[in-house]
Amino acid sequence: MPRCERLIDMGRRQFLRGSAIAAAGAAAAVSVPSGAQEVRTQAAMARVEYPSIRLANIADLTINRPLEVAFPDDDAPGVLLKLGSRVEGGTGPDEDIVGFSTTCPHKGFPLLYNADDRTLNCRNHYSRFDCEAGGQQIWGHAAQNLPQYALRIDENGDIYAEGVDELLYGRLSNVL
Secondary structure, three states: OOOOOOOOOOOHHHHHHHHHHHHHHHHHHOOOOOOHHHHHHHHHHHOEEEEEEEEEEHHHOEEOEOEEEEOOOOOOEEEEEEOOOOOOOOEOOOOOEEEEEOEOOOOOOEEEEEOOOOEEEEOOOOOEEEHHHOOEEEEOOOOOOOOEEEEEEOOOOEEEEEEEOOOOOOOOOOOO
């Protein structure tokens, strides 16, 4: 059998030295944010802006009960949640109001809200998303977090969605 002439004979020490150099270069290339404000700034940079759409009023919300909405259009179901305590990405007087897409980013199945642990869950492939942590995936097959709405509340208590921070399921981009 012919031998490949391009093979490199590398010993354990040379391999470890090369790995350490590669790891140091990767670590230098990654900047880790030091505070919550920087994390929110990065999320805001990834957010896709949409025309402002009124979804509801604060008076329409009940603590820990989802209110069904659609954003950015009628083909994108979602929920507004008043969680009762300050949460990541929350808005309103108590910073406890959040909104999410309710289409699983894995295969597009509808998500159901579980009030006991404040998660949105896919009954088909068991992905779970933490509503108190910005829609972060905590279990399952999904490869991304749940799209969270960028919300604004006006002086009358009307809740407007103005953007989304992740790709909506089934769309090549978040452009309307």
